[in-house]
Amino acid sequence: MASPSEVEVFNHALSGIGVDENSLVSILVKSHDEHKKSIRKGCSQLFFEDERQFERWNQTAIKSLKAEFKRFKDVVLLSLMHPWERDARLLNKALKKGPQQYNIIVEIACTRSSDQLLGARKAYHSLFDQSIEEHLASHVKGSERKLLVALVSAYRYEGSKVKEDTAKSEAKALLNAIKDGDKKKVMENDEVVRILTTRSKPHLKEVYQQYKKISGKTIIEDLEVVLLLKETVECLCTPQAYFTRVFDAALRDNANEDAKKALTRLVATQEDEEIKEVAAKFQDKIEERVKGAYKDVLVGVLAKEET
Amino acid sequence: MATIDAPKQVSFQQDAEVLRKACQGWGTDDKAIISVLGHRNAAQRKQIRLAYEQLYQEDLIKRLESELSGDFERAVYRWILEPADRDAVLANVAIKKLSPDNHVIAEISCTRSPEELLAVRRAYQARYKHSLEEDVAAHTKGDIRTLLVALVTAFRYDGEEINTRLANSEAKILHDAVKDKKFNHEEVIRILTTRSKMQLMVTFNRYRDDHDTSVTKHLQGDSGDEFLPVLRTSVRCLNDPKKYFEKVLRNSIRRTGTDEDALTRVIVTRAEKDLKDIKEVYHKRNSVPLDQAVAKDTSGDYKALLLTLLGKQD
Numbered sequence: 001m002a003s004p005s006e007v008e009v010f011n012h013a014l015s016g017i018g019v020d021e022n023s024l025v026s027i028l029v030k031s032h033d034e035h036k037k038s039i040r041k042g043c044s045q046l047f048f049e050d051e052r053q054f055e056r057w058n059q060t061a062i063k064s065l066k067a068e069f070k071r072f073k074d075v076v077l078l079s080l081m082h083p084w085e086r087d088a089r090l091l092n093k094a095l096k097k098g099p100q101q102y103n104i105i106v107e108i109a110c111t112r113s114s115d116q117l118l119g120a121r122k123a124y125h126s127l128f129d130q131s132i133e134e135h136l137a138s139h140v141k142g143s144e145r146k147l148l149v150a151l152v153s154a155y156r157y158e159g160s161k162v163k164e165d166t167a168k169s170e171a172k173a174l175l176n177a178i179k180d181g182d183k184k185k186v187m188e189n190d191e192v193v194r195i196l197t198t199r200s201k202p203h204l205k206e207v208y209q210q211y212k213k214i215s216g217k218t219i220i221e222d223l224e225v226v227l228l229l230k231e232t233v234e235c236l237c238t239p240q241a242y243f244t245r246v247f248d249a250a251l252r253d254n255a256n257e258d259a260k261k262a263l264t265r266l267v268a269t270q271e272d273e274e275i276k277e278v279a280a281k282f283q284d285k286i287e288e289r290v291k292g293a294y295k296d297v298l299v300g301v302l303a304k305e306e307t
Numbered sequence: 308m309a310t311i312d313a314p315k316q317v318s319f320q321q322d323a324e325v326l327r328k329a330c331q332g333w334g335t336d337d338k339a340i341i342s343v344l345g346h347r348n349a350a351q352r353k354q355i356r357l358a359y360e361q362l363y364q365e366d367l368i369k370r371l372e373s374e375l376s377g378d379f380e381r382a383v384y385r386w387i388l389e390p391a392d393r394d395a396v397l398a399n400v401a402i403k404k405l406s407p408d409n410h411v412i413a414e415i416s417c418t419r420s421p422e423e424l425l426a427v428r429r430a431y432q433a434r435y436k437h438s439l440e441e442d443v444a445a446h447t448k449g450d451i452r453t454l455l456v457a458l459v460t461a462f463r464y465d466g467e468e469i470n471t472r473l474a475n476s477e478a479k480i481l482h483d484a485v486k487d488k489k490f491n492h493e494e495v496i497r498i499l500t501t502r503s504k505m506q507l508m509v510t511f512n513r514y515r516d517d518h519d520t521s522v523t524k525h526l527q528g529d530s531g532d533e534f535l536p537v538l539r540t541s542v543r544c545l546n547d548p549k550k551y552f553e554k555v556l557r558n559s560i561r562r563t564g565t566d567e568d569a570l571t572r573v574i575v576t577r578a579e580k581d582l583k584d585i586k587e588v589y590h591k592r593n594s595v596p597l598d599q600a601v602a603k604d605t606s607g608d609y610k611a612l613l614l615t616l617l618g619k620q621d
Contacts, residue, residue, distance in 0.1 A: 118425065121462045129468040133461065134501035146453075149501075153460035155428045157438045190452065198441040198456070 006035075007042035014046065017251075017260055018071050018294030067257055071264060072294045078268035079301070086268060087112065087120035088127050091152070095132075095139055100258065102144055103231050104265070105136075107242070109151035110235035111272065114158055121152070143187045144228055150197035151232065157200040164210075167203060170195045171210035178222050186226050196232055208237040243278040251285040263290075267301050276302055308583035310618035313348040319358040322347070326355070326371075327363055335374045337608040344387060345615035348579060352387055378609040382571045386616070390576075391426035394419065395434050397572060398427065398459075402446050409451055409537045411572070412443060414551075416458035417544035421465050428459070450492050450534045457500035458541060464503040471513075474506060478513040485525040492534070499541055511546050521546070549581060553588040556597065565604045570613070574601075578616040586617070 010027055013020035027039075040047045040055035050056040078086055087108050094104035109117060124132040137149050170191075177189040186192060195207065211219045220238070223230040234242040246266060249259040266275050279286075279302035286298055322343050329336035329343075347355060359367040371383055385393055394415050401411035416424060431439040440460050444452055477498050484495045502510065514522045523546065526539045543551040552573050559566035559573070577585060589597040598617050605613060 118462070125462075125464045125466065129464065129466055131462055131464045131501060131503070133457075134464065134503070137497045137501045150456070150460070153457070153462070154440065155425075155432075155438055155460065157432050157436060157441065159432075159436050161436045190449070194444040194452070194456075198438060198444045200438070200441070 004042070007039055010039050011043050011045065013291065014065060014068070016289050016291045017068065017263065018291040019065070019068050020291040021293055064257075067260075071260075072292070072297070074261075075264045075267060075294060075297050078264060079297070081268070082123070083116060083269075083271065084119035084123035085127065087116070088123035088132070090265060091120065091124065091132055092128060092135075095136060099142070099144070102140075102148060102228060105148055106151060106228060106231045107235055109148075109154065110232060111239055111242075111269075114155050117152070118155060143184045146188055146193050147197065147228065147232065150193055154197050156198070159200070160202050162200075162203045162206045164206065167206040168210045170199070171207045171214060174207070174211060174219060175215050175222075178219075183226050186223075187229060192229070196229070196236070201236055204233075204236050208233070239274050240278055243275055244281070247278060247282045247285075251282060251289050263298065267298050308581060309579045310582040310586070311346065311348065311578045311616055312618060312620070313346050313351060317347065317351050317354075319351070319354040320362065322351075322355045323359040323362050323367070326359060326367060330370055330374045337375070337379065338611070340371070340375075340383065341608065341612050341615050344383065345612060349390055353389060356387070378567045378571070378605075379607065379612060381567075382575060382609060382612050385571060385575045386578075386612070389430075390579075391423065391430040392434065393576065394423075394427040395431035395439070397576075398431060398439060399435055399442070402442050407446050409447070409455060409533060410540045412455050413458060413537050413541045414544055414555075416455075416461065417541050418548045418551075421461070421463045424459070425462065450496070451532075451537055453492070454496050454500065454534070454537060454541070457496060461500050463501070464506075466503070467505060469503075469506050469509050471509065474509040474513050477502070478510050478517060481510070481514060481522055482518060482525075485522070495538070499538070499545065504545060507545050511542075549585050549588050552577060552581075552585045553592060556585070556589060557593065560600050560604045567605075567609070570601070570605075574613055574616050582617065 006027060009023050013023040013027075031039075037055070046058055046061045047055045048058055078089075081089070091105055091108055094101040108120065112120065121132055124130070124135075128135065132152050133149050136152060137145060140148055173191045174195060177186055177192045180186065180189075196204070199207070208219060215222060219233050220230055220241075223233060231242065234245075243266065246259075246262045249255060250263045252259070266279070269275055283299075283303070286295065286302075290298055325339055325343050329339040343355075344352065356367050359365075359370075368384065368387060371387065372380065375383055385396070388396060398412060398415055401408035415427065419427065428439050431437075431442075435442070440456050443455050443459055447455055480494050481498065484492075498510070499507070511522055518525070523539055523542050526535060526542065540551070543554075555569050555573050559569040573585075574582065586597045589600075593600065598614060598619065601613050601617065602610060
């Protein structure tokens with residue numbers, strides 16, 4: 001018979017992000033029929049009483065466990081990939097999944113350096129026998145097409161030189177476009193797209209500041225309704241705030257699979273110092289919610305000190 | 308095939324000395340400049356610059372800029388630059404004109420290979436502290452902006468894979484767009500600015516097979532704005548660059564005056580690529596060799612340099 005605490009341990013090993021392999025192993029190795037039966041009877045989240053009198057695995061539980069077991073494999077593969085291949089694959093997957101995952105396209109296009117993004121585009125040729133812009137342009141039909149294609153095609157200047165006058169007038173142009181209201185119109189507005197997809201990041205940070213001055217609110221607040229644009233501005237101007245939001249969503253209590261997948265993605269992007277800084281604030285949450293080998297990887301990678 | 312005739316063995320030091328001597332004293336020995344630089348390929352010219360810098364602690368280009376003038380100076384300046392840097396300068400000149408020379412932007416974007424275009428974008432940033440697309444976008448509007456920005460930012464797949472079914476469907480999209488002169492710009496721009504060059508060739512061929520005319524002929528129309536002509540330029544450059552360059556040359560040597568900008572640009576940028584082939588196309592089309600037409604329409608050192616780049620033996 002399994003003791004109540006063992007049932008508790010079993011439940012615990014499978015609830016959270018990743019799985020506690022060690023606990024599972026130690027339970028299984030000393031498990032015999034009666035033992036397993038009492039575990040099945042004790043874990044009502046995972047098993048239920050079938051009408052033909054046997055304890056059955058809950059199908060949804062199996063599905064979500066599949067995802068949890070897969071996490072370690074995914075983080076291994078993704079982390080070991082060359083950054084170019086990693087980003088090309090992430091872009092391709094997001095593209096195929098559709099509008100709910102377009103934020104990943106925005107994230108990659110906006111948080112990578114100009115040369116890293118270029119590398120991802122090269123890898124895309126090798127992996128998928130077409131260019132990312134070609135694939136995106138023919139795949140995305142909606143108002144996001146303009147923005148997304150332009151974002152992945154950018155090769156932004158990376159110097160610090162910024163013209164305050166231009167930043168001021170561009171902040172004004174953005175404000176006018178946003179005031180116009182209609183969500184679709186803003187996303188397809190020529191000036192909005194031009195400014196966000198061609199200007200350098202330092203310049204955009206200045207635009208961000210100027211906007212606050214003339215609007216009283218930040219661009220991000222004003223773009224609340226146009227999610228993709230909001231994320232674009234976040235990633236370009238306030239990446240730390242963006243990553244904080246992503247970590248928070250992933251480690252929340254009823255986080256969905258897409259939100260949790262973000263962890264693997266962020267952890268695999270090791271070269272980004274900002275991600276590590278943000279992750280440090282979530283150490284406790286990670287300790288509490290993440291399990292097993294997957295947790296070891298997260299904690300180990302994110303806690304890396306300067307070598 | 309290239310036209311310029313550069314010897315395999317070259318002493319960069321010697322060349323630098325000859326150039327130094329040519330710039331010293333009263334006036335400049337333009338012939339010496341032409342006879343050295345006119346017979347050196349890009350890699351060699353780069354080495355000569357370095358040797359000159361080492362020997363005389365000054366930038367050869369700056370020296371030449373101060374010694375020379377007019378069309379000759381502009382041609383020498385463009386010729387001596389490295390290809391990517393040169394294209395960046397040409398693009399910037401085109402953008403900054405009072406009325407941007409959109410055709411040049413389209414020409415550069417469509418006739419360079421994907422890697423070459425990337426190099427141009429890098430060179431542009433190094434020189435102008437802005438990205439190429441940023442400047443193009445800020446100086447254009449509407450459909451032209453959409454077209455040109457997409458062209459300069461494209462990193463086309465350059466493999467051999469093509470999709471015939473896709474070519475068929477996209478040839479149809481192009482036809483639907485042009486036939487009612489409605490020009491669904493979005494789709495036309497998407498296809499022209501994202502598909503690989505090989506894929507576009509198949510698409511254009513399919514178009515010709517289906518409609519007995521090339522898509523360029525169908526893109527005529529007097530919408531009055533700049534968009535259609537630039538679109539046509541893009542298609543021509545993607546479809547048959549040599550034929551396109553022949554036309555630019557032909558137009559630049561019109562009887563009423565010469566467009567030195569265009570003449571210099573084509574000769575300087577193609578001398579190490581396919582100017583020989585372009586000459587053949589020119590000869591066939593105009594019954595007169597290109598060298599002859601250029602000689603008739605230009606003069607002095609400018610003419611001498613152009614003819615040297617066209618392959619004239621000294």
